[in-house]
Amino acid sequence: MEIVKSSGEKVKFSMFKLRNSLKRSGADEDLINLIVDRVRDELYQGISTKEIYNRAFALLKKKQSIFASKYKLKKAIYEFGPTGYPFEKFISAILQFSGYKTEVGKVMTGICVKHEIDIFAKKNGAVTIIECKFHSEEGRNCNVKVPLYIHSRYMDVKKHWETKENSDLIFNVGWVATNTRFTEDAIQFGKCAGLYLLSWDYPKDDGLKDRIDRLGLYPITVSTLLSAREKQFLLSRDVVLCQQLLHDKFFLDHLGISDSRKQRIMKEIELLCNR
Structure with a gap:
């Protein structure tokens, strides 16, 4: 059975993915089986992932709203829009709970020009700058142009930072954080350039959804x-x-x-x- 993703791409329906997303909500096995059976009975060729989500969400909400709340995590982050500012505050708050001291919207001087940095973070004697790329529409991913652009800004600020005398803070690796996904080219460039990439499901087992579930944030x-x-x-x-x-x-x-x-x-x- 083929289903249609928000990007318009057609993929085969995965019962495993549906079960896994329901497990993350905290629903027990009986409820998961009930929802999977209902959704399976209503599948048809070309059904959208949005329709599948809406059906599962409605069933979860009817049984217990807390499960529905956790299930809608990805959609809830899209609700930060249309501007990316709440997403920057959200990433900043997650970092704070991981021991960072953060500032949002800090202006930093580069060798060439000044830059407004989304998040300036300090931890264990090191400075990290994080740039956030928020998409308010589902189906849009971060292509290689995003880390390319952010890497050039990072290097400009880093070069100026290293000219400062007596700085007791090391300039650490730059970050790119997004609420969607990175393309393969973007990931490859990030690895090659030494950028840390954080997306909905990347790095594996330590992406945005994993951190939120693990920390209860x-x-x-x-x-x-x-x-x-x-x-x-x-x-x-x-x-x-x-x-x-x-x-x-x-x-x-x-x-x-x-x-x-x-x-x-x-x-x-x-x-x-x-x-």
Whole structure:
């Protein structure tokens, strides 16, 4: 059975991939079997991955919203759009929970020109600069032009940094982070040029989705109880992680949310943050 991806590419339907994505949501084996059987019964030639996702999501949400929240992780990151700024804040927050001290939008001097760097990070006596490439539309990947461009900026800043006297911080490898995927050429160039690439599923077992699941750092947009307006309000206040809302519950008061609904939302948030 052929299905159509968001990019328009036709691929064979994989029961294994569907099962794996459902397992990541935390659903038990009985529920996974139920959803797989339902989806399989409704398959037809040329069905879109979006239709398959919507069906599985609806069934998960009907059984338990926390499973649906985790299942919609990839889609939730697209909801950061249309600008890439919330995604930069999101990557910065993930790095902070990994022991980095970060600044977003720092202006740095290069040998040739000045550059506004998406994320400036420090850890263990080393400096890392991270450039983020956010796509708000599904099906768009980062081709080789992205790491090529970012590598030239990285080298300009690095050369200037190394002219500074008495700097006690080592200039570390540059990063490129995206919410989608890199093409094979982009990965090959990254390896050759010494850039660290971070995408939805790269590096293997340590991509964005793996880090989020491992650290419990889910974006606020995964919530199935908050409305789109409420999510945008929180993002505009730099609340990008569920972890942040645990400590900044007062933002829900600004939204005029009732006590009973607030309790349901906070219960969902607590479950998401519980690793």
